[in-house]
Amino acid sequence: MKIHEYQGKEILKKYNVPVPRGQVAFTVDEAVKAAEKIGGSVWVVKAQIHAGGRGKGGGVKLAQSLEEVRERAAEILGMRLITHQTGPEGRIVRRLLIEQGMNIAREMYVGITLDRTNSQNVVMASTEGGVEIEKVAAETPEKILKEAVDPIVGLTQFQARKLCFGLGLTGDAFKNAVKFFLALYKAYEATDASLAEINPLVITQEGHVLALDAKINFDDNALERHPDYAEMRDLEEEDPLEVEASASNLNYIKLDGNVGCMVNGAGLAMATMDIIKLAGGMPANFLDVGGGANATTVEAGFRIILKDPSVKAVLINIFGGIVRCDRVATGVVEAAKNVDVQIPIVIRLAGTNADLAADILNNSGLKFLVAGTLKEAAEKVTSAIAA
Amino acid sequence: MSILVNKKTRLVVQGITGSEGTFHTKQMIEYGTNVVAGVTPGKGGSQYNGNDKDQFTRPIPVFNTVAEAVEKTKADTSVIFVPAAYAAEAIMEAADSGIKLVITITEGIPVSDMVKVYAYIQKRGVRMIGPNCPGIITPGECKIGIMPGFIHLPGRVGLISRSGTLTYEAVQQLTDRGIGQSTCVGIGGDPIIGTRFLDAVKLFNKDKNTDAIIMIGEIGGSAEEEAAEYIKQSVKKPVVGFIAGQTAPPGRRMGHAGAIISGGKGTAAEKMQAMKDAGIYVVESPALLGETMERVLKSRKASKGKRKRVAAKRKPSAARKKPSRRKKSRK
Numbered sequence: 001m002k003i004h005e006y007q008g009k010e011i012l013k014k015y016n017v018p019v020p021r022g023q024v025a026f027t028v029d030e031a032v033k034a035a036e037k038i039g040g041s042v043w044v045v046k047a048q049i050h051a052g053g054r055g056k057g058g059g060v061k062l063a064q065s066l067e068e069v070r071e072r073a074a075e076i077l078g079m080r081l082i083t084h085q086t087g088p089e090g091r092i093v094r095r096l097l098i099e100q101g102m103n104i105a106r107e108m109y110v111g112i113t114l115d116r117t118n119s120q121n122v123v124m125a126s127t128e129g130g131v132e133i134e135k136v137a138a139e140t141p142e143k144i145l146k147e148a149v150d151p152i153v154g155l156t157q158f159q160a161r162k163l164c165f166g167l168g169l170t171g172d173a174f175k176n177a178v179k180f181f182l183a184l185y186k187a188y189e190a191t192d193a194s195l196a197e198i199n200p201l202v203i204t205q206e207g208h209v210l211a212l213d214a215k216i217n218f219d220d221n222a223l224e225r226h227p228d229y230a231e232m233r234d235l236e237e238e239d240p241l242e243v244e245a246s247a248s249n250l251n252y253i254k255l256d257g258n259v260g261c262m263v264n265g266a267g268l269a270m271a272t273m274d275i276i277k278l279a280g281g282m283p284a285n286f287l288d289v290g291g292g293a294n295a296t297t298v299e300a301g302f303r304i305i306l307k308d309p310s311v312k313a314v315l316i317n318i319f320g321g322i323v324r325c326d327r328v329a330t331g332v333v334e335a336a337k338n339v340d341v342q343i344p345i346v347i348r349l350a351g352t353n354a355d356l357a358a359d360i361l362n363n364s365g366l367k368f369l370v371a372g373t374l375k376e377a378a379e380k381v382t383s384a385i386a387a
Numbered sequence: 388m389s390i391l392v393n394k395k396t397r398l399v400v401q402g403i404t405g406s407e408g409t410f411h412t413k414q415m416i417e418y419g420t421n422v423v424a425g426v427t428p429g430k431g432g433s434q435y436n437g438n439d440k441d442q443f444t445r446p447i448p449v450f451n452t453v454a455e456a457v458e459k460t461k462a463d464t465s466v467i468f469v470p471a472a473y474a475a476e477a478i479m480e481a482a483d484s485g486i487k488l489v490i491t492i493t494e495g496i497p498v499s500d501m502v503k504v505y506a507y508i509q510k511r512g513v514r515m516i517g518p519n520c521p522g523i524i525t526p527g528e529c530k531i532g533i534m535p536g537f538i539h540l541p542g543r544v545g546l547i548s549r550s551g552t553l554t555y556e557a558v559q560q561l562t563d564r565g566i567g568q569s570t571c572v573g574i575g576g577d578p579i580i581g582t583r584f585l586d587a588v589k590l591f592n593k594d595k596n597t598d599a600i601i602m603i604g605e606i607g608g609s610a611e612e613e614a615a616e617y618i619k620q621s622v623k624k625p626v627v628g629f630i631a632g633q634t635a636p637p638g639r640r641m642g643h644a645g646a647i648i649s650g651g652k653g654t655a656a657e658k659m660q661a662m663k664d665a666g667i668y669v670v671e672s673p674a675l676l677g678e679t680m681e682r683v684l685k686s687r688k689a690s691k692g693k694r695k696r697v698a699a700k701r702k703p704s705a706a707r708k709k710p711s712r713r714k715k716s717r718k
Contacts, residue, residue: 085638114498116608116645119505119579134650151502192499221471221644222497251642255634266576266642267550267605270631271673274655277634278672286635288642319552319559321535322410350559351535374556374674 001218003232004048006097008214011229015187017180018210022099024048031073032066034098041065042101045072047093050237052132052215053083059093062101069098094236102212107200108167109133110181112188121149123185125163129200155185172207180209191229192222241304248300250287257282259381260305260314262298264289264323272317279378281385284311291323295331302339313344313384315377320351329357333364344369344384348377389525389570390545390590390597391488391514392464396529399424399462399486401469401477403435403449408468411492411533413441415466418530424456425449453484464488466522466531474518475500482513489581490531491517498644501579508581515581519644521551521573532573534558542567544680545591547584548603549576549643553631553673557601560677566684569597576605576643584614592622599625599684601676602667606632607646607653612661619665625683628667629676630655 009019023034035043047059054060059081061072073096082090107129115122125145128136136143145166147159160181169177180201188196195217202212223230235243245252251266255273259281263269266288273283285305289297298316305311318328328349336345348371349357361368369384371377398415402408403425416422424447425435431451437443450456453465465486469477474493481489489508496518508515516523522532526539538555540562548554554573561568572587574580584602591597600622604611611630618626633655635641637648648654662669670679 114502114578116578116610117613119502121502137650151506189499192497194498219498220640221495222499224472225497253636253639253641255636257634263552265550265552266646267548267553267603267631268556270605270635270641270646271550271553271556271629273634274631275672275674283634286639286641319555321538321552321555322533351538351555374672378672378674 001220001223001230001233002050002237003216003218003229004050004095004234005046005214006048006095007232008216009211011191011216012184012187012211012214015183015190017183017187018176018208019214020099020102020210020212022097025073025096025098026094028070028073028077031077031096031098032070035063035066035069038098038100040100043069044099044101045069045076046097046099047076047079047081048095048097049081049086049091049093050234051083051085051091053085054081057081057083059083073098091237102202102210103205104202104212105205106203107212108203109136109199110184110201111195111197111199112185112193113195113197115148118148120151121188123147123149123155123159123163123181125167125181127167129202133197133199149185154189155182157182169203173203173209176207176209177203191216192219192225193217194219241307245287245300245304248297248304250289250297250300250304252304253286254308255283255285256310257284258310258312259385260284260287260308260311261317262287262289262301262305262314263317264291264319268317268319272315275374275378276315276381279381281313281381284308294327295334298328298331299335299338302335302341306339306341311343313346313381314341315381316345316347317374317377318349320349320353320357322352324353325349325351325357326353326360329360333360333366336366344387346371346377346380346384348372348374389528390587390594391516391570391572392523392525392529392531394419394421394528396464396531397421397423397460397462398531399426399453399456399460399465400447401426401453401465401467401481403427403447403468404430405468405470406438409438409441411468412447413437413443414536415530416443416445418536420529420531422447423460424462426451426453426456428452431455453480453486457485462486464531465490467491467493469493471495471497475504478504478515479507482508482511487513489513489515490520490522491515491581492520492522492532493517494519496577498578501577505579505581516572517575517581519577520575520580521554523570523572525570526568534571534573538562539571540565540567543569543596543598544601545569545594545597545599546571546601546603547587547591548573549605549645550603550631553603556673557603557676561601561680564677564681566677566680569594576645578608578645583610585610585617588614588617588622592624597624598687599627599680601680602626602628602662603676604628604630604658605643605646606630606635606641606648606655606658607643609653611658615661615665615667618667625687626667627676627680627683628662628669629673630658630662630669631673633671
């Protein structure tokens with residue numbers, strides 16, 4: 001799960017990770033009040049959306065007076081912010097973070113995440129702050145320092161020192177950065193985060209070390225342990241159809257294609273999307289109905305898929321292992337009647353009681369295109385979208 | 388005849404009295420799996436016959452701890468049906484009790500738990516399959532997990548996959564063509580798993596009763612590339628492969644916790660390329676897994692006695708021609 005920068009910083013503060021003084025604002029007036037409360041003479045007005053590249057897109061602006069805070073806040077709030085991560089449609093800015101301005105001496109990068117190749121967490125640091133880390137990794141991998149963390153002992157002092165020496169830090173900045181790294185790892189571990197990325201991490205002219213930005217993602221599987229973080233979910237940052245699907249316990253992801261699909265199992269769902277493309281269409285979604293493919297879930301699936309106006313056909317692909325295909329077929333017939341589906345539906349049910357299921361579909365009086373094998377299903381999809 | 392599990396495997400079911408555990412224990416017993424014990428803390432000392440919905444054909448003794456189950460029944464393998472919140476504990480208990488192979492079916496175990504579990508079992512030399520997997524089956528001998536037993540056929544093709552139902556799909560395609568399987572391993576869809584493609588490929592490569600391998604990967608991570616590199620160097624048996632998620636968008640988790648393209652890495656295209664470079668017969672459509680394997684096996688059979696050539700750079704979709712010139716035999 002993703003959260004906003006200001007929420008991430010609130011959490012970091014609790015774990016003694018230094019962040020600039022700041023406050024969230026939902027209106028222009030709140031923005032000015034926040035600036036007054038923070039004090040000083042320079043502020044930064046930052047758009048809060050779940051995507052990176054906000055600065056380049058015009059979502060981060062400096063203000064030298066309260067009047068300027070008001071002007072910048074008015075410009076950014078409600079704007080459609082387009083960055084390389086939002087796609088061409090961009091995101092509407094609904095929240096702002098007002099922060100104190102900093103005397104930045106250096107910008108660096110630090111990130112903590114799981115290293116899948118050795119099944120350990122890894123702390124990465126780089127002198128190349130403010131740049132996309134993937135770019136650094138691709139072009140100058142030697143500029144990324146890494147320390148793998150032993151899960152039993154956590155990040156050690158010597159590892160933090162090694163990273164800070166590697167970054168070329170000295171004096172107060174060195175001491176503060178070591179403390180920063182240790183605190184950040186504690187925060188990462190204690191919150192069950194899947195990513196804690198500070199880009200940039202800044203050293204001020206006074207030698208302070210602070211998180212100028214904060215990207216914290218949580219492991220969805222661990223959210224049950226952290227109900228307070230689960231509440232930070234911002235539904236306005238998500239696709240409305242995906243929000244609706246998650247309310248029905250369906251695993252749905254909206255895509256841009258013209259053929260909807262409904263499948264049991266994530267791997268088979270991805271494979272079915274691939275088949276749609278090979279058949280000449282493009283998948284309109286990913287949808288895993290999971291182990292319980294019944295009338296209720298299928299109906300919910302139909303309703304969500306059909307709300308997408310670009311869908312011209314639907315492919316249902318269920319492999320009945322433990323699930324019986326005849327039951328799934330009954331569910332599909334019932335759901336199709338309830339939802340009144342007007343576009344072609346290709347159905348492929350395989351596994352337990354597949355023959356019975358085919359009979360049920362063929363005798364339903366509804367115009368299903370029933371396929372026996374995956375290959376046949378692909379061919380029927382091709383003809384369905386050609387029609 | 389197989390890897391990791393066979394008819395001699397002595398299985399303990401952790402979480403046997405839960406509804407999932409009961410349902411699948413019944414299926415495993417009926418398949419012929421040698422289920423010797425169950426563990427549910429607090430229910431030790433009883434004989435479990437299943438519940439009203441799912442009755443076992445024979446009673447299974449239940450113990451409070453895995454250690455006791457191992458001591459009394461000589462169980463050597465464990466399967467875990469414990470809910471996600473307690474699954475990490477269950478795996479570590481098995482590893483600490485002398486179990487050598489743990490199969491974790493449970494989905495949704497937090498990554499922070501798995502990081503610790505992984506270190507814990509490595510230290511004890513215990514192998515794990517999963518989590519978030521369908522399990523492992525040696526057809527006709529031993530089924531451990533939740534896969535439908537009836538689609539399988541004993542034989543000589545080894546299958547490794549990150550997915551559940553997509554694995555069944557591939558198995559069905561093989562069985563429909565009369566091609567049997569030595570062992571099918573569902574390694575799981577999580578970012579941290581106990582047995583990776585590389586581990587399973589090594590086992591199949593060594594197994595005298597496996598002639599060919601099917602490898603079904605998906606987007607995310609680099610485990611397929613890692614295995615492909617090994618196959619290129621050390622595997623002479625033919626490998627047929629597929630990667631699910633060619634149309635998956637970057638940055639989105641496609642159901643499985645591990646199925647995500649992040650920072651431009653872990654795409655289907657780069658995995659398929661690595662596999663092709665390793666001489667693996669890569670199919671673009673999952674519907675072609677069975678027929679490609681059939682063709683590969685036939686051509687091998689036809690060239691039996693002749694010098695076997697490495698399958699490098701041969702496109703599976705191209706019609707198979709007899710090699711125009713035979714490779715020099717290196718006697």
